[in-house]
Amino acid sequence: xxxxxxxxxxFDIDKNKVDCYNKCGYCHTFIIDxxxxxxxxNFNILIEYKYNYTFKFLEDFxxxxxxxxxxxISLGEKDILKEFSLSExxxxxxxxxxxxxxxxxxxxxxxxxxxxxxASSIKYDDKAYLFTAPSGTGKSTHTALLKKLLxxxxxxxxxxxxxxxxxxxxxxVHGSPxxxxxxxxxxxxxxxKAIVKVVxxxxxxxxxxxxxxxxxxxxxxxxxxDDVEATSKLLDIINIILxxxxxxxxxxxxxxxxxxxxxxxxxxxxxx
Amino acid sequence: MKIxxxxxLKKLNENTENELDVVIAVGAYAKNINGxxxxxxTAVFLWNILRGGATETELVDALLKEYDVxxxxxxxxxxxxxxVLKKIGAIDE
Numbered sequence: 001x002x003x004x005x006x007x008x009x010x011f012d013i014d015k016n017k018v019d020c021y022n023k024c025g026y027c028h029t030f031i032i033d034x035x036x037x038x039x040x041x042n043f044n045i046l047i048e049y050k051y052n053y054t055f056k057f058l059e060d061f062x063x064x065x066x067x068x069x070x071x072x073i074s075l076g077e078k079d080i081l082k083e084f085s086l087s088e089x090x091x092x093x094x095x096x097x098x099x100x101x102x103x104x105x106x107x108x109x110x111x112x113x114x115x116x117x118x119a120s121s122i123k124y125d126d127k128a129y130l131f132t133a134p135s136g137t138g139k140s141t142h143t144a145l146l147k148k149l150l151x152x153x154x155x156x157x158x159x160x161x162x163x164x165x166x167x168x169x170x171x172x173v174h175g176s177p178x179x180x181x182x183x184x185x186x187x188x189x190x191x192x193k194a195i196v197k198v199v200x201x202x203x204x205x206x207x208x209x210x211x212x213x214x215x216x217x218x219x220x221x222x223x224x225x226d227d228v229e230a231t232s233k234l235l236d237i238i239n240i241i242l243x244x245x246x247x248x249x250x251x252x253x254x255x256x257x258x259x260x261x262x263x264x265x266x267x268x269x270x271x272x
Numbered sequence: 273m274k275i276x277x278x279x280x281l282k283k284l285n286e287n288t289e290n291e292l293d294v295v296i297a298v299g300a301y302a303k304n305i306n307g308x309x310x311x312x313x314t315a316v317f318l319w320n321i322l323r324g325g326a327t328e329t330e331l332v333d334a335l336l337k338e339y340d341v342x343x344x345x346x347x348x349x350x351x352x353x354x355x356v357l358k359k360i361g362a363i364d365e
Contacts, residue, residue, distance in 0.1 A: 219296070
């Protein structure tokens with residue numbers, strides 16, 4: 001266990017950041033080289049990391065038995081530097097967990113037909129529903145109201161970044177450790193039934209969403225992959241989602257009727 | 273002229289009434305396009321030739337060979353499409 005307080009020297013900023021990641025204990029309680037297996041999106045993944053924050057972050061997905069991992073994730077200098085530059089929060093432990101997500105998302109897409117989406121995802125009647133919207137529009141508020149309405153009949157899959165895998169021709173939504181500030185959701189999965197675009201409106205109303213806007217929605221909310229191969233695979237999966245999944249537009253104000261409208265028209269039995 | 277590999281063409285909803293040919297840009301080029309660009313049949317045809325590289329004249333000739341269209345129209349279409357592709361930065365000269 002090493003926690004060294006590191007003095008900042010005025011040279012080579014990139015090298016400084018790498019040293020900061022590897023050695024500095026200034027911002028954190030301790031740094032230790034950790035290697036654990038986690039079950040995420042139905043895979044056993046060996047993840048190497050250093051920060052206690054990351055340990056706590058991933059804890060609910062930790063596999064405590066001896067298992068052979070399907071693959072492993074570790075971070076190199078380039079990964080840390082890239083994430084540091086992209087991250088709004090310039091603190092190494094947050095940067096580490098974001099860098100792990102980026103690496104994981106890319107491996108899962110490259111090798112396992114699994115994409116990452118920004119959405120609040122719930123499970124009802126053994127089916128998964130994704131509620132999407134730009135940040136702050138109220139998708140989490142809406143799923144929270146649905147949870148209040150339906151109680152134990154509704155389970156959270158993931159309130160922020162669920163994975164969607166394509167197995168044969170079945171799309172399955174999986175939870176992930178990246179689940180929003182209230183940490184809602186866990187290692188839960190269900191087949192994807194519908195995707196709902198949440199829009200603020202005066203009245204509570206559900207409409208079917210047309211194919212063009214459905215495509216726009218998916219492109220906007222998909223995790224951004226920098227690689228050409230990965231993006232090409234993303235589009236292939238988006239193509240399948242467009243044909244297999246129901247798309248809705250949910251206009252809602254924030255009153256108590258909103259979840260009822262959403263439940264009656266989307267979650268419950270027959271779809272219009 | 274050649275299409276940069278960071279620009280991807282995909283056919284979505286194939287064989288349905290919502291069939292769509294879209295172009296997406298990756299990485300640093302993503303900001304050049306607002307989401308995606310829709311291509312019509314002619315544009316897709318020319319895009320696929322440009323993938324391997326072609327001059328403007330070669331593109332016009334290919335159009336004339338494949339489609340029943342007058343030379344002036346073909347030349348105009350090719351010019352228009354090249355202009356759009358250059359505008360979004362998809363072409364390597």
